[in-house]
Each structure stands twice: as C-alpha cells, then as structure tokens.
Amino acid sequence: MYEDGIGREALCFDGERFQRRERQLAAELPCRFYLDGELLSSFSCSPWQLSDLALGELRIRGLIRSASELSELIADEEKMEIHARLRPRDRCRGEELSGEERMRGREERILVPIRSVQKLSRLFNEASRKFHRTGGIHAAALADFERLLLFREDVGRRNAMEKLLGACLKEEPDLSGKLILFSGRIAAEILEGASLIGSPVLIAVSAPSSMAVELAEKRGMTLIGFARGEEFNIYTHPERIEGTMLSSGLN
Incomplete structure (x- = not known):
C-alpha cells in the first residue's frame, strides 16, 4: 500500500510554460505507538515496515536490547497503529547504554x-526506487563488501535508520565485516542510531554534521560522506579504508 507513492496533480513549469501533470508524492501518514497499553509516541512515517520501526525506536530509547524482550508486537499498517508489550522480567525502562558499551565491537579490524x-x-542508489519515483524517501542499508543485505526506506531520515536498526534486531545478522549505508545528511541522531547497530563503517550520500563527526x-566509527560516483570523503578513522595513510592528519 502506497509504496509507489500517492498521485497528486501539480502545476509544473518547464522553463517556458505551465502544464498540469500528475506527480507521485512520498506517502506520509500519522502513526500511534502503544507500549503495554499506553500511548508511547505519535509520529508520522511511511506506512510500511512498522514493526522494524517499533523495534528501532524501543532500542534507541533504551527500553530493549533485543527483540526477544517483547512478548507481543503487532503493527497494523492499515490503521497505522503499533502495539507492543514488554516481557515483565525484561523491563529496563529508562536504561541507556553507556558510551563505553556502545563502542564495544568498534575495534574490528576490517x-x-x-x-x-x-x-x-x-x-x-539503484535500490532506492521509491526515491526515484517520488524524490521524497530516505533509505538505510546493511551491506557486506559486495551486496546489500538489508534495505529499509521511510519518508523520515531518522525513521529510515530506526527501521534498519529494528530489522537488525529482528534478523540478528552477523555484523562482522558489515557496513551501513545512508541516503541523507548525517546528523547526531542518525549517527546515534547507526552506532547501535554495531557496524564500524557508515557510508552516507550526503554531508555529516560537526556533532556527528565528533560522535x-x-x-570509533569510520564515517564517510558525499559517497557519489567514484568520489567520497572520509571524516573519521580512515584506517579501515584501503589506501589511506595515517599521516593524512585524521585519527
């Protein structure tokens, strides 16, 4: 539903004259997330992969560390409602992972x-078909050196990363030698979500913010930005990328 976009007539100027044409818009709908019968949050998102989005949000909030800590997860993509229940013995509300815990595994020498x-x-870029149809979708992916393994999309940048995080919690892939790709600007909140996945390398199509680079x-993450065509910039920990020299001035 809505994966091809929502058709809407627009008045388009082609440089010479206006013409009415149908354009595809990225679907964005309001969603409500209930945890243990109480409203946890209300937000707007793309109406697909809601269970992944729920898992990702719970992980970022520090409410779960694995999908097994939920006794129930129901995502109704028609009503745009998510209902989840925590196992009583696994409740960890308000517990945030420390910086040291988040850094575990970053020393992987790939x-x-x-x-x-x-x-x-x-x-x-080729896999981002919804973006090519609408121009309004973000994507996040987990990959090895040769192919994309998990791919998630949403109208919101943060939602896309949360969906990928949730998918990783659900699928439990081996993260050894894996990379994360992201379609948009890397702000601190996007870096936060990526760091919880556990891959040491994040490749973005666009620019990182100063705080994202600091984080x-x-x-201990390798952060790459402006990865387009043959070119890219490495902002942190270049030693994981072939051909870089530590004398470049980056740590």
Whole structure:
C-alpha cells in the first residue's frame, strides 16, 4: 500500500510554460505507538515496515536490547497503529547504554576496498526506487563488501535508520565485516542510531554534521560522506579504508 507513492496533480513549469501533470508524492501518514497499553509516541512515517520501526525506536530509547524482550508486537499498517508489550522480567525502562558499551565491537579490524565503497554506493542508489519515483524517501542499508543485505526506506531520515536498526534486531545478522549505508545528511541522531547497530563503517550520500563527526570519532566509527560516483570523503578513522595513510592528519 502506497509504496509507489500517492498521485497528486501539480502545476509544473518547464522553463517556458505551465502544464498540469500528475506527480507521485512520498506517502506520509500519522502513526500511534502503544507500549503495554499506553500511548508511547505519535509520529508520522511511511506506512510500511512498522514493526522494524517499533523495534528501532524501543532500542534507541533504551527500553530493549533485543527483540526477544517483547512478548507481543503487532503493527497494523492499515490503521497505522503499533502495539507492543514488554516481557515483565525484561523491563529496563529508562536504561541507556553507556558510551563505553556502545563502542564495544568498534575495534574490528576490517579493510574495506575502495571499489567496495564505490560499488555499494551505486547499488544503494539503484535500490532506492521509491526515491526515484517520488524524490521524497530516505533509505538505510546493511551491506557486506559486495551486496546489500538489508534495505529499509521511510519518508523520515531518522525513521529510515530506526527501521534498519529494528530489522537488525529482528534478523540478528552477523555484523562482522558489515557496513551501513545512508541516503541523507548525517546528523547526531542518525549517527546515534547507526552506532547501535554495531557496524564500524557508515557510508552516507550526503554531508555529516560537526556533532556527528565528533560522535563517530569518539565511538570509533569510520564515517564517510558525499559517497557519489567514484568520489567520497572520509571524516573519521580512515584506517579501515584501503589506501589511506595515517599521516593524512585524521585519527
């Protein structure tokens, strides 16, 4: 439902004259998330993969560490409602992981070929079909050096990353040697979500913010921005990317 977008007539100017044409808009609908029978949050999102979004939000809030801590998760994509229940013995409301805990696993010594960064950026762009139809969708993906393994999309940047985080909680993939790709600007909240997934490398199509770079540096993540075509910028921990030199001035 709505995956191809919602058709809406627009008055389009082609440089010479106006014409009425139908354009596809990215679907964005209001959603309510209930936890243990109480309203946890209300937000707008794309009407698909709601269970992944729920898991991701609970993880970011520090309410769960794994999908098994839920006794129930029902995502109704027609009513746009999510209902979840925590197992009583697993309740950990308000508990946030420390910075040290989030950094565990960041010391993984992988060496990513330059061609893999370029290839994955191309595959990521090709997979973003909803974006190409509407121009209004963000995406996040988990990949190895050759292919995309998990791919999630949403009209919201944060929602897209939360969906990927939730999918990783649900699927429990082996994160050894895995990378994260993201379609938009990397703000601190996006870096936070990516850091909880556990991959040491984040590749973004757009720019990172200064705070995101600082967080990536602290948490031992390799942060790449402006990955388009053959080019990209490495902002932190370049030692994981083939051909970089520590004398470049980055840590």
